[in-house]
Structure formats: structure tokens, C-alpha cells
Amino acid sequence: MTAALIFEQIINGLQFGLTLFLMAAGLTLVFGVMGLINLAHGSLYMVGAFCCAWVTQQTGSFWLGLGGGVIGAAAAGALIEALVIRRLYDRDHLDQVLATFALILIFSEGTRMVFGSMPLYLNIPNALTGTVALPGVEAYPLYRLFIILAAIAVALLLYALISKTRLGMRIRAGESDREMIAALGVDIKTLYTIVFALGAAIAGLSGALVGALRSVQVGMGEPVLILAFVVIVIGGIGSIKGALIGSILIGLVDTLGRIFLPVILKFFMENSSANSVGAALSSMLIYLMMAGILAVKPKGLFNASN
């Protein structure tokens, strides 16, 4: 257990947290603006990964694939918004949960029909293979560093978009009073479609980036989706700042817990049981943390509506 290992794990946790943020940002944006709980967000993540893998296969270029993933997910998002999601804004959350659960079934089965059940593999582009030396870590995978930087760039862009542009102003206005901005002549329907597609595009980017790290397969979005829920519950639903802090917190706690809990437990019990108890405990750790935070702050750390 060296300082270098600890540092490397912290960077891994940061990378995991930032990919979670890409998911959570779209979820929390859609909830904040439209008041919609969207379970199918994980499906858009999956669509992004599959589009990226397919375009990369066809063209041989990961970068085109990445673009394809973002565009594919955004298009899928705009499509389901226009066909289904739009009808759900006025419904209660139960209907929203059920309808988007149905969308998950449709997306998963549809993808399985097109691509089959076998996972696809997406190779890391040549320019990003290899490792870099970071302070304290001799060889850190370049691609993981790229994910960190890409996610930070998206976070900054999102911040600039929402706080500095006219579109962002309308989004914020829609968040606080949808009737009023409709009365002022803003086309609220189109605005909602844009917001939904924006969230979908970020989810698709996240899916494409992570797809190259792991495999691209049906159902890949669901574990991430649930973690993203935990993130936005901790951060406060509707708050992008909360989503950022919540996701980094979750990423660090989860990654470090998995590595260090078994080690710590070895001081108290024998090796084999320390490993199994540690594994069981660390898989529950973030949920326990969530319970702890909610016990103190039932509306999350940064509640947007207060």
C-alpha cells in the first residue's frame, strides 16, 4: 500500500465520478426543467455506445464514432421526447416511471434484435493508447486521463451554456416558470425537446467513452443509471452543481471503498473473511452514504428549489 497506489485510485475514482456526472447532468437537467423522472436515460447511454461502436466499425475512426454516438443518442432522445416523453410532463411520477420503464424494455429488446446479445468491443484509438506519467504515478492510462479531461470540458461547456447563452437563459426561465416563458413567446415545446436531446447527447457521449473502456452491450446503461440516481438524490434533484459534487463523491467513495475496505478489515479479522465482508460492505457503501446524507438532509446537499 503505497502513496502512489492511493493517488492512482483517487484519480480512478475521479474518472468514475466524472463519467457518472455526464449521466447525472442530463437526468437532473431534465428533472429540473421538465419535472420528469426518466428511467430511459440509461438506454440513451447504451444507444450512444452502440452508435459509436457501429460507426467506428464502419469508418475505422473512433473520433467519427464518438460523434456518431453523440448524434445518435441526441436523435434518439429527440425522437422519444416528441413521441412519448412530451405526453408525460403533466402526469404523475408513477406514470413517468412506468412509461420510461417501458421505453427501457423497447430499447433493450430493439438493440438486441439489431446487434444480437453478444457484446461489441470498441478499441481505444491509437493516439490514446499508452500511458502517461503523472506526479506520483509512473504510468497512468492515457485514455482514462482523456475521459477525465473530456468530462471536465463538458461540465465547463454546460456551465457556460446554461449561465451565459440565450438558450441557457430560456432553460433557466423554463425551470422556474413554464407558463410565464410560454406567455412571453418562447416556443416551450421546442425548448423541451432541445433540453431533452442535450441531456441525451451527454449521456450518449458518456456511453461511448466508457464503451471503449469496457464492452458495449445491452443493459450496460442500467447500473450507471441507478448510480446516477443516487448521485442526483445526494446532490439535490435539479442542481447541476449538486450533480457534479455528488458524482465525484460517489466515484471516490465507491472506488476507494472497494480497494481499501478489505485492507482495513484485515486488521480486525482473518484474510478470507475480510475479503468477503469487505466486498459485500464496499458494494453497499455508497447506498449507506446516501442514507446517511438523506437522514440529515432529506432534499439532498444542494436542493435547487430552495
Next chain:
Amino acid sequence: MQVTDTAPKPVTGFKFNREGATNVAVMAVLLALPLWASSVGEDYYVNLASLITIFAIAGVGLNFAIGQGGMVSFGHAAFFGIGGYTAGIAAFHSFEETLFMSVPFAISGTNQMLIIWVVAMALCGLAALAIGAISLRTEGVYFIMITLAFAQMIYYFAISWPTYGGEDGLSIYLRNQIGAVDTDHALTFFLICFGLLLAAIFVSARLSGSRFGAALGTARMNETRLATSGINPFPIKLTGFIISAMITGLAGALFAELNGFVGPSMLSWHRSGEIMVFVILGGVGRLYGPVIGASLFVLLETYIGEWTEHWQLLLGFALLGVVLFARGGVMGLIAGRARHD
């Protein structure tokens, strides 16, 4: 029996209207088909009916939380799974003749269903007490996500805890017993499940018609009003949540017996979604709605599943159609919209 959606109205028994007639018809078919199937030696269909019945019990449990209490739990798979694991673990220790725990008291396994049911429901009640105590501090979308997250927590715990099979699950080699009753007989097991379904519906109806049910219904419609009339909503909702979890947990124990297997898939969030689907397909707040929902779900899975492996696609479209265009579920289509708040 008529579901009373306006809470304070007591359940007065069977009413002959469209909903009452549908209820009787559905229950009669559900009882008659396995009797007939068993008489011609088709145990497959008896087991299918048992599956419908068990899913219906799980749905009745969730329906009590959603329909009566307005608590949209997306984590009822947790209780379904805890019930299942109780049956599995009890059978495991009984089969291996080992102790579940020796400190501070010795607890051995058992193969007696009655004991397992009580323990399963008690454990689900305790889990619901803990989960509810935290989750019910929140409401709306937070509640949905938190119940989901707690169910995931238990799911991951089951996966990473190797003693009881971890990811592979646990087989129940010999179905548990009730005294001298031959529970291995398919029809006997179905009748046990059917009896428990009736009991669950009865309990749910009696509670809905009671003072407690009235308070719970008011908590759904307007918590402030309930609080103004001098009743603290929190303990009412928590009690409702616990009762709901216990009914679903009982279904989980039966499900494990039916399959002779319990695994983490019982705890997965897809299961939570499915239990919710039973409730919605049938019609939220309708006493017998989950029976209709579970029947449709199982029949769809079985018969479309025979025809194409992509039956989930059709389930997705069917579900989407019901949510978007047939609010109130199948019972809503048959008997008209419920008098909703």
C-alpha cells in the same frame, strides 16, 4: 368486493357492478383452470397459475402502498427477495443440518413453511421499517429513487455475499412442508398460494376500510389535512409501507418455493418494475387489479415468449400503450375510471 378509493368509506362486501363481476370472473377462472389442468395431468399449467397467484400477491402488497398510501415504491423487489432468501436460507440449513447462527442464540434452519412465512414477513417488516424510516422523510421523485437505491443495495449485498451462493443463487432441493400436507403436489401448492392471495386481498380490503386505512388514504390525498386533524402522517405511512412490504415478502417466499431456487435476480430492479407493472396493468388502487395485471403479464410472457424471444419488446409497447392511453389500467377500461382524488 369494491375497492374504496375515497378512503373513509368502509368496505361493505361484494357489490354487483362491472368491477365486482370482473373480480369474481377473474378469480373463478384463476381457480378453475388449474383444477381442470390438474385433473387432466397438465401440471405445467397448474404451476403457471401458481406463478400468476404469487405475482398477484406481490402486486397486492405494492398496490397497498401505491393505491392506498400514495407511496410509489420502486424497490419492492427488496422485500420480494428477502422473502425468497428467507425460504432459501432456511431450507439450506435444514437440508445441510447446520445452524444459521450460533451466537447469541442457536438458530437452525427449518423446512416448515408456516415458520418460514412468519419469519419472512417479520424480516421484511424490519427491512421496511429501516428503509421506510429514511425514505419516507422524502417524497415524490426522491422517494422513488431512494427505494430503488435501497433495493439495489440489498441486491449488491446478495451478489457479493458468498455464503448463500452469491451471484449463482441458492437451490431449494426439497420444497418446504406444512405438517403432513404434500406441498410437492402442484395443485396443493397452487391452492395454498390461492388461499394466501385471498387472505392478502382480504387483509388489504379490511385495512383500507378501517380507521387506519382512512388515515392512510388521507395521507395520500392531503398530508396537511391529515396532520391538521391531529394525526401524524409519518407513522401512518410507515405502518402502511411495512404492511405492504410484508405481503410482498410472503409472495417472495412462495416464489422461491415454486422455482426451487432463489437468486439475486429476485432482488433486481427489473423485478421491482415488474411488480409495479402488475399493479398498473390491472389498475392502481383496484383491489383485484394486481390479479389481472399478473395474469396478463405471465400469459404475455409465456405465449408471446413461445412465439418470439423478443417478447419484452411487445411488453414494452403494451405497457407504453396502457400508461399513455388507458389510464386506470385494464380495470379502468372495464369498469370506468375510479373516483380519484
